[in-house]
Amino acid sequence: MKKIAIFLTISTFVFADVNGKDVFETYCWGCHHQTAVAFGPPFEQIASKRDANQIRAMITDPKTVSKVFGYKRNAMPAFKLKEDELQAITRYILSYKPKDTNQTKVK
Numbered sequence: 804m805k806k807i808a809i810f811l812t813i814s815t816f817v818f819a820d821v822n823g824k825d826v827f828e829t830y831c832w833g834c835h836h837q838t839a840v841a842f843g844p845p846f847e848q849i850a851s852k853r854d855a856n857q858i859r860a861m862i863t864d865p866k867t868v869s870k871v872f873g874y875k876r877n878a879m880p881a882f883k884l885k886e887d888e889l890q891a892i893t894r895y896i897l898s899y900k901p902k903d904t905n906q907t908k909v910k
């Protein structure tokens with residue numbers, strides 16, 4: 804019993820990696836799809852023109868960054884994500900970068 808508890812503790816620690824797809828489904832799915840245009844642009848399109856810093860900036864401060872990106876209006880709400888969630892969703896979006904760039908999809 805004790806061994807199992809220790810194993811579970813260790814594995815939670817090691818595998819506590821946040822999944823980008825989960826973050827996407829929790830916060831973004833209502834307005835963004837991976838490849839299709841929804842209310843917001845598809846991740847594929849975002850990944851083809853933005854880098855990680857731009858994506859992170861947009862998630863945390865869309866009011867300012869949408870202007871920088873050239874949008875006339877800002878319809879995306881700001882999100883207060885934890886650092887690991889921010890990293891996971893940014894990686895997830897960038898995994899949709901069109902093929903020729905050698906990126907592999909993150910599950």
Ligand code: HEC
Nearest residue numbers: 830831834842843849853858861869874876877878879882
């Ligand atoms: C309420 C709808 C809505 C939700 C929820 C939403 N977005 Fe957006 N998003 C938009 C819209 C609309 C735009 C276009 C710019 C604007 O209107 O602010 C956008 C733009 C963006 C952009 C910049 C697009 C570009 O031109 O590069 C990124 C990056 C982005 N969203 C990421 C996310 C992520 C990540 C989440 C989830 C954490 C999310 N969005 C949740 C509506 C939404």
